[in-house]
Amino acid sequence: MLGSARIQSSPAKLGSPGGSDEVSPGIGPAVQLCLGKPASLNSNYYDMLDWMMQDNFQGQYMAGPGTSTPRYEYMDASQGVYYDMKNAAGFPWDVNYYDNTSDGYLYQWATENVWGDPSTYKAFDTTTTMPWVPRCVPVGAAGKKLATIKLAGAPYHIYDTACTMRQQPYDLGPVINEVWDNGNLTLGGNLPANLHTLALSYRYSCSPDYSSCKYKEVFEYGKAYGLLRWTYYILTNGQYVQNNQTIHNLNNTLASGPIQPVHPCWQ
Numbered sequence: 435m436l437g438s439a440r441i442q443s444s445p446a447k448l449g450s451p452g453g454s455d456e457v458s459p460g461i462g463p464a465v466q467l468c469l470g471k472p473a474s475l476n477s478n479y480y481d482m483l484d485w486m487m488q489d490n491f492q493g494q495y496m497a498g499p500g501t502s503t504p505r506y507e508y509m510d511a512s513q514g515v516y517y518d519m520k521n522a523a524g525f526p527w528d529v530n531y532y533d534n535t536s537d538g539y540l541y542q543w544a545t546e547n548v549w550g551d552p553s554t555y556k557a558f559d560t561t562t563t564m565p566w567v568p569r570c571v572p573v574g575a576a577g578k579k580l581a582t583i584k585l586a587g588a589p590y591h592i593y594d595t596a597c598t599m600r601q602q603p604y605d606l607g608p609v610i611n612e613v614w615d616n617g618n619l620t621l622g623g624n625l626p627a628n629l630h631t632l633a634l635s636y637r638y639s640c641s642p643d644y645s646s647c648k649y650k651e652v653f654e655y656g657k658a659y660g661l662l663r664w665t666y667y668i669l670t671n672g673q674y675v676q677n678n679q680t681i682h683n684l685n686n687t688l689a690s691g692p693i694q695p696v697h698p699c700w701q
Contacts, residue, residue: 435496442471467536468570479570480580482613483532485632486653487516488660492692496660496682499623505661505682506693515543515561515696518661524696525552531561532569537584552696553597553626558590565611567634571617580632584644585609597699608640610647616654621662623683629656650674659685 469478482579488494491507498504504520516529526546542564547554558564564585571580588606593599617635633654637647650667663681667674 438549444587455564467534478573479536480571480573480632482567482571482632484541485655485657486530486660486685488633489658493688495686495688495693496662497686498681499683502682506688507660508692508695510607518545519693519695522693524564524694526550527552527620527695527697529557529697530566534569537569538569540569541566547594551595553698554594556590556592558588563590564588566608566611566636571613571632574615575614578615579612580615581613583611585611588638593699606638608637608642608644608647609638610640611636619654619656619662621681621683623681624682624685625656625659625662627660629659631656631662 457509468481471640486688487509488496488505488507489508498507504519504522505521506524507516508519509516515529515531516535518530520526520528526544526549527544528546529544531541532545539562540561541562543561544555544557546552546556548557556627563584565583568581574580586608587607590604591599592602592604597675612634612635614633616631618628619631620627620629632655634650636651636653637644638649640647646669650669650671651667652667653661654663654665656662657683663683664679665676669675
Protein backbone atom coordinates (compact mmCIF):
# COMPACT_ATOMS: atom_id res chain seq x y z
CA MET A 435 0.00 0.00 0.00
CA LEU A 436 1.10 3.58 -0.52
CA GLY A 437 1.29 4.21 3.16
CA SER A 438 4.39 2.03 3.28
CA ALA A 439 6.31 4.21 0.81
CA ARG A 440 9.48 5.86 2.09
CA ILE A 441 10.44 8.80 -0.11
CA GLN A 442 14.05 9.97 -0.15
CA SER A 443 13.83 12.65 -2.81
CA SER A 444 12.84 16.27 -2.31
CA PRO A 445 9.98 16.93 0.16
CA ALA A 446 6.85 15.48 -1.40
CA LYS A 447 3.55 13.77 -0.85
CA LEU A 448 1.87 10.88 -2.60
CA GLY A 449 -1.24 12.02 -4.42
CA SER A 450 -3.90 10.63 -6.69
CA PRO A 451 -3.36 10.62 -10.46
CA GLY A 452 -4.45 13.57 -12.50
CA GLY A 453 -4.88 17.10 -11.27
CA SER A 454 -6.15 20.54 -12.13
CA ASP A 455 -3.37 21.45 -14.59
CA GLU A 456 -4.49 19.58 -17.69
CA VAL A 457 -1.90 18.57 -20.27
CA SER A 458 -2.85 19.34 -23.85
CA PRO A 459 -2.62 16.14 -25.92
CA GLY A 460 -1.90 18.28 -28.96
CA ILE A 461 1.50 19.38 -27.70
CA GLY A 462 2.63 16.30 -25.83
CA PRO A 463 3.75 16.24 -22.20
CA ALA A 464 5.87 19.41 -22.09
CA VAL A 465 4.48 20.78 -18.84
CA GLN A 466 6.77 23.27 -17.15
CA LEU A 467 5.25 22.88 -13.69
CA CYS A 468 8.66 22.07 -12.18
CA LEU A 469 9.68 25.67 -12.82
CA GLY A 470 7.19 26.56 -10.10
CA LYS A 471 9.18 24.79 -7.40
CA PRO A 472 9.76 27.08 -4.39
CA ALA A 473 13.05 28.94 -4.61
CA SER A 474 13.89 27.64 -1.14
CA LEU A 475 14.14 24.15 -2.65
CA ASN A 476 15.74 24.69 -6.04
CA SER A 477 14.31 26.05 -9.27
CA ASN A 478 16.54 23.79 -11.35
CA TYR A 479 14.44 20.64 -11.77
CA TYR A 480 13.71 18.11 -14.49
CA ASP A 481 10.09 17.29 -15.30
CA MET A 482 10.30 13.51 -15.62
CA LEU A 483 7.23 13.36 -17.86
CA ASP A 484 9.24 15.30 -20.44
CA TRP A 485 11.88 12.57 -20.34
CA MET A 486 9.78 9.43 -20.02
CA MET A 487 7.35 10.19 -22.84
CA GLN A 488 8.05 11.20 -26.43
CA ASP A 489 7.07 14.82 -27.12
CA ASN A 490 5.55 14.31 -30.56
CA PHE A 491 3.67 11.09 -29.87
CA GLN A 492 0.96 12.12 -32.34
CA GLY A 493 3.33 12.12 -35.28
CA GLN A 494 6.33 9.98 -34.33
CA TYR A 495 7.16 6.58 -32.88
CA MET A 496 10.36 4.88 -31.78
CA ALA A 497 11.78 1.69 -33.24
CA GLY A 498 15.04 -0.21 -33.03
CA PRO A 499 17.41 -2.41 -34.97
CA GLY A 500 16.24 -5.67 -36.53
CA THR A 501 13.18 -7.17 -34.88
CA SER A 502 13.29 -4.94 -31.79
CA THR A 503 9.91 -4.17 -30.26
CA PRO A 504 8.75 -0.68 -31.36
CA ARG A 505 7.25 1.87 -29.00
CA TYR A 506 4.12 3.89 -29.75
CA GLU A 507 2.78 6.31 -27.17
CA TYR A 508 -0.54 7.85 -26.33
CA MET A 509 -1.58 10.30 -23.61
CA ASP A 510 -5.05 10.70 -22.12
CA ALA A 511 -4.68 13.98 -20.25
CA SER A 512 -8.25 13.83 -18.92
CA GLN A 513 -7.30 10.79 -16.81
CA GLY A 514 -3.62 11.57 -16.21
CA VAL A 515 -2.46 8.40 -17.97
CA TYR A 516 -0.09 7.52 -20.79
CA TYR A 517 0.44 4.28 -22.70
CA ASP A 518 3.66 2.77 -24.03
CA MET A 519 2.39 0.43 -26.75
CA LYS A 520 4.57 -2.32 -28.19
CA ASN A 521 2.66 -2.91 -31.43
CA ALA A 522 0.78 -0.75 -33.94
CA ALA A 523 -2.37 -2.74 -33.08
CA GLY A 524 -2.61 -0.68 -29.87
CA PHE A 525 -1.53 -3.53 -27.57
CA PRO A 526 0.31 -4.90 -25.70
CA TRP A 527 1.17 -1.91 -23.55
CA ASP A 528 2.57 -0.54 -20.33
CA VAL A 529 0.13 1.82 -18.60
CA ASN A 530 1.45 4.66 -16.45
CA TYR A 531 -0.33 7.36 -14.45
CA TYR A 532 1.01 10.77 -13.48
CA ASP A 533 0.29 13.64 -11.13
CA ASN A 534 0.07 17.19 -12.45
CA THR A 535 1.63 18.74 -9.35
CA SER A 536 5.27 19.61 -8.80
CA ASP A 537 5.36 17.45 -5.66
CA GLY A 538 3.65 14.50 -7.37
CA TYR A 539 4.81 11.29 -9.03
CA LEU A 540 4.71 9.13 -12.12
CA TYR A 541 3.29 5.67 -11.40
CA GLN A 542 3.67 2.32 -13.08
CA TRP A 543 0.29 0.55 -13.11
CA ALA A 544 -0.22 -2.23 -15.69
CA THR A 545 1.58 -4.35 -18.27
CA GLU A 546 0.61 -7.19 -20.59
CA ASN A 547 -0.02 -10.76 -19.45
CA VAL A 548 -0.62 -12.67 -22.72
CA TRP A 549 1.11 -10.75 -25.53
CA GLY A 550 -1.68 -11.02 -28.12
CA ASP A 551 -4.70 -10.66 -25.81
CA PRO A 552 -5.47 -7.15 -24.47
CA SER A 553 -8.09 -8.60 -22.11
CA THR A 554 -5.23 -10.07 -20.06
CA TYR A 555 -2.84 -8.00 -17.99
CA LYS A 556 -0.94 -7.61 -14.72
CA ALA A 557 -1.73 -4.56 -12.61
CA PHE A 558 -0.77 -3.14 -9.25
CA ASP A 559 -3.70 -3.02 -6.86
CA THR A 560 -4.21 0.73 -7.32
CA THR A 561 -2.98 3.23 -9.88
CA THR A 562 -0.74 4.76 -7.19
CA THR A 563 0.66 1.56 -5.64
CA MET A 564 3.95 1.94 -7.55
CA PRO A 565 5.30 5.51 -7.47
CA TRP A 566 8.07 5.08 -10.00
CA VAL A 567 9.71 8.50 -10.00
CA PRO A 568 8.96 11.95 -8.59
CA ARG A 569 7.37 14.21 -11.20
CA CYS A 570 10.17 16.73 -10.59
CA VAL A 571 13.75 15.73 -9.78
CA PRO A 572 16.68 18.08 -9.12
CA VAL A 573 19.27 18.58 -11.82
CA GLY A 574 22.58 16.90 -11.03
CA ALA A 575 25.95 16.07 -12.53
CA ALA A 576 26.56 13.01 -14.70
CA GLY A 577 26.72 9.88 -12.58
CA LYS A 578 24.83 11.46 -9.68
CA LYS A 579 21.75 9.90 -8.09
CA LEU A 580 18.87 12.40 -8.26
CA ALA A 581 16.03 10.66 -6.38
CA THR A 582 15.19 7.48 -4.45
CA ILE A 583 11.87 5.84 -3.62
CA LYS A 584 11.65 2.78 -1.34
CA LEU A 585 8.53 0.63 -0.97
CA ALA A 586 8.10 -2.12 1.60
CA GLY A 587 5.82 -4.00 -0.81
CA ALA A 588 4.03 -3.73 -4.14
CA PRO A 589 0.86 -5.88 -4.30
CA TYR A 590 -0.61 -6.74 -7.69
CA HIS A 591 -3.06 -9.08 -9.44
CA ILE A 592 -3.01 -11.00 -12.70
CA TYR A 593 -5.95 -10.91 -15.10
CA ASP A 594 -6.56 -13.70 -17.61
CA THR A 595 -8.73 -13.81 -20.75
CA ALA A 596 -11.93 -11.74 -20.58
CA CYS A 597 -10.50 -9.58 -17.78
CA THR A 598 -10.83 -12.43 -15.26
CA MET A 599 -8.87 -11.70 -12.09
CA ARG A 600 -7.03 -14.57 -10.45
CA GLN A 601 -7.94 -14.88 -6.81
CA GLN A 602 -4.33 -15.37 -5.76
CA PRO A 603 -2.69 -12.10 -4.66
CA TYR A 604 0.91 -11.36 -5.62
CA ASP A 605 3.53 -8.95 -4.29
CA LEU A 606 6.89 -7.85 -5.69
CA GLY A 607 8.24 -7.52 -2.17
CA PRO A 608 10.48 -4.59 -1.22
CA VAL A 609 11.19 -2.25 -4.15
CA ILE A 610 13.77 0.50 -4.62
CA ASN A 611 13.52 2.99 -7.49
CA GLU A 612 16.34 5.42 -8.24
CA VAL A 613 16.75 8.20 -10.81
CA TRP A 614 20.30 8.86 -12.02
CA ASP A 615 21.87 11.37 -14.36
CA ASN A 616 23.11 8.86 -16.90
CA GLY A 617 25.47 11.16 -18.78
CA ASN A 618 25.60 11.06 -22.58
CA LEU A 619 24.75 8.06 -24.77
CA THR A 620 25.36 7.35 -28.44
CA LEU A 621 23.00 4.60 -29.59
CA GLY A 622 23.24 5.04 -33.36
CA GLY A 623 20.18 4.91 -35.58
CA ASN A 624 18.94 8.39 -36.42
CA LEU A 625 19.38 9.79 -32.92
CA PRO A 626 21.89 12.55 -32.18
CA ALA A 627 25.25 11.41 -30.85
CA ASN A 628 26.11 12.11 -27.21
CA LEU A 629 22.47 12.44 -26.20
CA HIS A 630 21.99 13.44 -22.56
CA THR A 631 20.05 10.74 -20.71
CA LEU A 632 18.46 10.04 -17.35
CA ALA A 633 18.15 6.48 -16.04
CA LEU A 634 15.55 4.83 -13.83
CA SER A 635 16.91 1.88 -11.88
CA TYR A 636 13.96 -0.30 -10.81
CA ARG A 637 14.90 -3.12 -8.41
CA TYR A 638 12.40 -5.49 -6.83
CA SER A 639 12.08 -8.67 -4.79
CA CYS A 640 14.62 -7.10 -2.45
CA SER A 641 15.77 -8.02 1.03
CA PRO A 642 14.04 -6.09 3.85
CA ASP A 643 16.98 -3.66 4.06
CA TYR A 644 17.08 -3.23 0.23
CA SER A 645 20.73 -4.31 0.12
CA SER A 646 20.07 -7.21 -2.26
CA CYS A 647 17.39 -7.39 -4.97
CA LYS A 648 16.68 -10.38 -7.19
CA TYR A 649 15.66 -8.39 -10.27
CA LYS A 650 16.73 -5.08 -11.79
CA GLU A 651 15.40 -3.17 -14.79
CA VAL A 652 17.14 -0.07 -16.11
CA PHE A 653 15.20 2.41 -18.27
CA GLU A 654 17.31 5.03 -20.05
CA TYR A 655 15.46 8.12 -21.30
CA GLY A 656 16.29 10.97 -23.64
CA LYS A 657 14.33 14.21 -23.34
CA ALA A 658 11.76 14.53 -26.16
CA TYR A 659 12.44 10.91 -27.24
CA GLY A 660 11.31 8.96 -24.18
CA LEU A 661 12.63 5.46 -23.58
CA LEU A 662 15.82 4.75 -25.54
CA ARG A 663 17.05 1.54 -23.94
CA TRP A 664 15.62 -1.00 -21.51
CA THR A 665 17.82 -3.64 -19.87
CA TYR A 666 16.68 -6.48 -17.61
CA TYR A 667 19.03 -8.15 -15.12
CA ILE A 668 18.76 -11.12 -12.76
CA LEU A 669 20.95 -11.38 -9.67
CA THR A 670 23.13 -14.47 -10.07
CA ASN A 671 25.82 -15.43 -7.56
CA GLY A 672 25.86 -11.90 -6.20
CA GLN A 673 26.20 -10.22 -9.62
CA TYR A 674 23.60 -8.76 -11.97
CA VAL A 675 23.58 -10.70 -15.24
CA GLN A 676 21.87 -9.20 -18.28
CA ASN A 677 18.88 -11.28 -19.36
CA ASN A 678 17.25 -9.06 -22.01
CA GLN A 679 17.58 -5.67 -23.70
CA THR A 680 15.60 -3.50 -26.12
CA ILE A 681 16.98 -0.42 -27.92
CA HIS A 682 14.88 2.35 -29.49
CA ASN A 683 17.27 4.37 -31.66
CA LEU A 684 15.06 5.15 -34.67
CA ASN A 685 12.68 8.11 -34.49
CA ASN A 686 10.13 7.35 -37.22
CA THR A 687 7.10 9.14 -38.65
CA LEU A 688 3.57 7.80 -38.16
CA ALA A 689 1.63 7.52 -41.41
CA SER A 690 -1.78 8.55 -40.06
CA GLY A 691 -1.72 10.04 -36.60
CA PRO A 692 -1.27 8.50 -33.15
CA ILE A 693 -1.95 4.84 -32.39
CA GLN A 694 -4.96 4.44 -30.10
CA PRO A 695 -4.53 2.01 -27.19
CA VAL A 696 -6.85 -1.01 -27.08
CA HIS A 697 -7.90 -1.83 -23.50
CA PRO A 698 -11.23 -3.68 -23.24
CA CYS A 699 -11.02 -4.12 -19.46
CA TRP A 700 -11.41 -0.46 -18.45
CA GLN A 701 -12.71 2.83 -19.83
